Amino acid sequence: MMIENIKPREATSIINSLLGGVVPKTGVQHITVGRSAEIQAFINALEDVKNGHSMVKFWIGDFGSGKSFMMHLLNTVAMKQKFVVANADFTPQNRIYANDGKSLALYTAIIDNLAIQTKPEGGALSTLMEKWIEQIITKAAQENNISIEDIRNEQYEKLIQDYIMRTVNELTDVGGFDFGLVIMKYYQGYIKDDELLRKNALRWLKGEYHTKTEARQDLGVRDIIGDDNFYDMLKNFCKLFVSIGYSGFMINLDEAINLYKIPTAVMREKNYEKILSIYNDCFQGKVSNLFFNFAGTREFLENERRGLFSYQALKSRLETNKFESQEIRDFAQPVIRLMPLNETEIFVLLQKLKQVFDINYKTNVDITSEDIQLFMEELFNRPGASEFLTPREVIRDFLNIMSILRQNPGFDKAKLFADIEVKDERPVEEDLENIKEI
Missing domain, CATH: 1.10.8 (Helicase, Ruva Protein; domain 3)
Incomplete structure (x- = not known):
């Protein structure tokens, strides 16, 4: 059982991360054991998403059972299948529904962590933008019989901008106009070597403008990305990535126990409602090529008082196939339970x-x-x-x-x-049970 084709960088990443008690970002495939059925099911799901479907999976396991490890493994597999992937953790400061900037914080983390096979560590947004712009430039050159060198001249700037706007309008539904305008600004910065303009465009795309006034001064746009429209932007990005030639966009959201811990029942419910609307979008065919993975504990899923099962519409969709057992698994269902390694x-x-x-x-x-x-x-x-x-x-x-x-x-x-000591590293369950309702 020799490990083959491992790069020195991957070996270092694995050892340093695991010694620090965290999951390595790269190389996890070299140390994966006992998850082949789950991975095969995931590869089949990726194939569906590649073909235009969308998907939501919930990876459920006890503390330390390898959920985060699984998420990183899914990344590696998806990147090989030419997906753009992004990871973000739920924390007390970010969630999927909010009206105080907390879901914008989640969006920013997702966009910051965009990864592709040539940039597996994340931070791939500018690479993806430049790839897309180069494709537009090539298309405009071919369709107008202009050489690839000449089309970069200032006289054709308007032509390229028209192409950018037209393509973005074809791709996007909600918020497409400003999205296109910002990409156009990025193109101007890219072609004229205007670093500040490029930076401002990236700032807007990452959701880092907090006032419309500032965004209008810097970029001439009317709107900014916020709690209310971040999901539309993720869908726009998904379409953009597919138009570049990627198979789809996969978003992994880990540490979902932090949604369970939201103290107010109303806010918790709003978050579950948002998960339900994403779930329905994906399974009713309202979006294409989008894959969401949520990772959390059994408490997060099954607790009838504050878990996903406290929200009836989700409970009815996520209840386990009653014919499943530890020996007979059904990986086609939305919930995949990660059994501990033997x-x-x-x-x-x-x-x-x-x-x-x-x-x-x-x-x-x-x-x-x-x-x-x-x-x-x-x-x-x-x-x-x-x-x-x-x-x-x-x-x-x-x-x-x-x-x-x-x-x-x-x-x-x-x-x-x-000299080995065994310590209980699990979070104290009563703490979770006794979180004060507000």
Whole structure:
């Protein structure tokens, strides 16, 4: 079981991130175990979205069961299938419905994190804009029999602007005029090397203007992106990406427990209503090539008082297929439950991590498969391990031991294994239950 084709950069990203207790942004496919059925189902769903359908999936699992890991893996798979992807986390400061700037904050995070295969770390907005503009320039040159060099001259600026506006109008439904105007400004900045104009256009597209006056002064537009219209803008971007030649736009929203924690019932309900309207848009064919993934705990989904199931219209859509069991899974439904990794899968995962660690440090730490077995026995035999040991903790302990052995070869492994402590890292459930209703 050798890891193949791993780039040094990916190895470093994996080790550094996992030691820090977070999921690596790149390279996760090299250490994936036990999720092949879920991934296959996801690839089938991507195929549908590529063909013009839209999709919403809810990835539900307990704390530490690998939801964030799964989200990053979905990114890697989708980028290979030529999707534009974006990740954002729900936090107390951002949500999907708001009237105080909190959903605009979510929108800005999404646009900031746009990623494509050549820019997997995010920040791909300007690359995508330039790609699109170059296509418009080429099209205008061909249709008007002008050479690709000449068409960049100032005399043809108006021609290109007409093409930009026409294309944007064909693509967009709501808010298209200002969207087109801003892209035109971006084009002017791009062609004339006017860095400030380009920056201002990007600022508008990211939702970073907070007053219409300022946006009008800088860009001559009437409107700005806000809580009320950010979803329309995401749909506009989706159409734009598809027109460039991408398969679609996938948006991953993690840490959905933060919607469950919204203290006011009315505001929580408004957020669930927004999720329902996105869900209906996607499944009723009102939008094309758009894929939303939400990741959250069982509490977020099933709690009848404050979870998604507290909103009847969502509950009826998201209830699990009653014929599903742990052995017989139905991955076609909107909710995909992530089962915890079993001990065999964790063993394979640790073997893979050992290889990545050695590749990263150009070393060969003295840990055998038998040692990994011993490490796992020590860990899983601890009091409480079966109840709350998560892959995150197993991985961190294993890498910490590897780090010590790399720097202190010959140190007694058995002593390190014996020193392992199992801690309950889960958030306290009663805290969630006792959040004050306002």
